[in-house]
Each structure stands twice: as C-alpha cells, then as structure tokens.
Amino acid sequence: QKEVEQNSGPLSVPEGAIASLNCTYSDRGSQSFFWYRQYSGKSPELIMSIYSNGDKEDGRFTAQLNKASQYVSLLIRDSQPSDSATYLCAVGILTGGGNKLTFGTGTQLKVEL
Amino acid sequence: ETGVTQSPTHLIKTRGQQVTLRCSSQSGHNTVSWYQQALGQGPQFIFQYYREEENGRGNFPPRFSGLQFPNYSSELNVNALELDDSALYLCASSPTGPGVSEAFFGQGTRLTVV
Numbered sequence: 001q002k003e004v005e006q007n008s009g010p011l012s013v014p015e016g017a018i019a020s021l022n023c024t025y026s027d028r029g030s031q032s033f034f035w036y037r038q039y040s041g042k043s044p045e046l047i048m049s050i051y052s053n054g055d056k057e058d059g060r061f062t063a064q065l066n067k068a069s070q071y072v073s074l075l076i077r078d079s080q081p082s083d084s085a086t087y088l089c090a091v092g093i094l095t096g097g098g099n100k101l102t103f104g105t106g107t108q109l110k111v112e113l
Numbered sequence: 114e115t116g117v118t119q120s121p122t123h124l125i126k127t128r129g130q131q132v133t134l135r136c137s138s139q140s141g142h143n144t145v146s147w148y149q150q151a152l153g154q155g156p157q158f159i160f161q162y163y164r165e166e167e168n169g170r171g172n173f174p175p176r177f178s179g180l181q182f183p184n185y186s187s188e189l190n191v192n193a194l195e196l197d198d199s200a201l202y203l204c205a206s207s208p209t210g211p212g213v214s215e216a217f218f219g220q221g222t223r224l225t226v227v
C-alpha cells in the first residue's frame with residue numbers, strides 16, 4: 001500500500017472553474033500536510049500547509065484536512081491556465097529522531113481556455 | 114532573503130563514477146533535506162541534516178552520503194553511480210530543527226548517468 005496516494009490525472013477543468021485535488025495517506029501518525037505545485041522541468045513550490053482538521057484558505061487556494069478519514073484536499077477557485085501543473089501532496093512524518101516528507105506521485109492539472 | 118540554491122543545475126556522469134551535489138540553505142534555515150525525484154514520480158526522501166548531524170534517513174543505500182557545514186550549507190555525495198541514479202536531486206531547507214515544518218526547495222540538480 002502506497003503511503004500517500006493521489007490520482008495521477010490528468011484532471012482537466014475549464015478556465016474559471018474550481019479544481020479539486022485529493023490525497024489519502026496511510027500513516028495515522030502523520031502530523032502535517034502540504035501541497036506543492038511543480039511545473040514541468042522545475043522544482044516543487046510550496047503553496048499550502050495545513051496542520052489541523054478543517055479548512056485553510058489562502059487566496060484562491062483552500063486546503064482541507066480530515067485526519068479521521070486520512071484525507072487531504074486542495075481546492076483551486078477561479079482556475080487559470082497558469083495553474084496548469086502537477087500538484088504534489090506531501091505528508092510530514094516524524095521518524096526516529098528525524099522527520100521526512102512523503103510525497104504522492106502528483107496529480108496533473110490542465111486548465112483549458 | 115535568499116532562497117535555496119543548488120549547484121550544478123545539470124550534470125552528466127558515467128556509471129561507476131562519484132558525484133557531489135551542493136546546496137545553500139535559505140537564510141535563517143538550519144535544517145536541510147535531500148530528495149531524489151525520478152521522472153513521473155514524487156520526490157523520495159534521502160536524508161536530513163540538522164546541526165551538522167544526519168537526522169533521519171530514507172531507504173537509500175550507504176553509497177548515498179552527505180554533509181552539513183557550520184553555515185548550514187550541505188553536500189550530497191553518491192558513489193559508484195548506477196544508471197538508476199539518473200534523477201532530479203532536490204535540496205529543501207526548513208526554518209526549525211527536528212519536527213515537522215515547511216520545506217522550501219531549491220531548483221534541483223538534474224543528474225544523468227550514462
């Protein structure tokens with residue numbers, strides 16, 4: 001069983017629509033949750049972090065966390081062509097004196113004109 | 114405030130050779146982590162350094178090693194390169210010590226092993 005799972009997509013949405021990206025994780029000890037955006041050939045860019053159950057909003061982005069269901073989501077409102085990228089879900093796990101981020105394989109988002 | 118910088122940006126090596134990748138952490142960040150990202154995959158955690166000590170390691174063989182310097186910069190060394198080591202190597206810095214916190218990535222080093 002993969003530790004962090006995402007639908008690889010591509011997820012296609014029209015410009016101006018809401019894009020909904022989902023992620024599930026297996027380790028109940030996970031403590032923090034992140035969404036990164038990665039353009040082709042570039043490195044991941046942090047766009048959202050969330051640490052407690054509920055919603056967290058930042059501009060057009062809303063992250064949602066449900067620890068009981070082991071589920072994280074990212075909503076992008078008023079999607080723009082510039083939002084077309086791969087979105088990586090990352091889960092922070094403390095391991096024996098250290099910590100690491102475990103990433104999903106990413107969901108490719110395409111925003112169409 | 115300067116961001117995370119990595120060098121070189123691209124590198125081609127022959128199987129069996131050794132390589133050293135470098136990372137300068139973001140100002141004020143004392144924790145550096147290294148990740149390997151193969152094509153079409155998410156980044157995989159290699160190891161983390163905090164206060165010049167290794168502070169957590171992923172499922173990578175000992176030929177992957179690292180260092181952190183007093184100025185918090187870091188190196189990743191890979192010995193006996195294999196074709197499967199071809200990947201994007203990412204350095205990420207965090208503003209706190211051990212514990213879960215936000216990580217910011219450098220632009221990465223694209224390593225090709227031939």
